[in-house]
Amino acid sequence: MPIRTIRDVDNLTWKKMREISTRKKIRMGKLLEEMTSSYSEKEGKEWWEWLKNRKPSLTEKEADEMLEFAKKLRKEPGYRDFNF
Numbered sequence: 001m002p003i004r005t006i007r008d009v010d011n012l013t014w015k016k017m018r019e020i021s022t023r024k025k026i027r028m029g030k031l032l033e034e035m036t037s038s039y040s041e042k043e044g045k046e047w048w049e050w051l052k053n054r055k056p057s058l059t060e061k062e063a064d065e066m067l068e069f070a071k072k073l074r075k076e077p078g079y080r081d082f083n084f
Helices: 011-024 028-053 060-075
Strands: none
Touching: 011 028
16 A cells, blocks of 8 residues: 655644554554544534524525526527536
8 A cells, every 4th residue: 555645744633643543453544534534424414404404595485486487588589508
């Protein structure tokens, strides 16, 4: 496995990571893998919690009105429907 370099890791952070990896009896690479996946999961959960607890920006009526307006605009001449 190739050796990687992480820039700008201060001595205190490096020491803490070494202590954790020693305590868990795993290699630094495995520890970093666990840390990043746990961070990603936590970040995703926080995002969904924020979305769940957020009030909608539009009412159902406003959203329906916007959809109807968009449909009407698309029927006008000169509208080009790009299918990306």
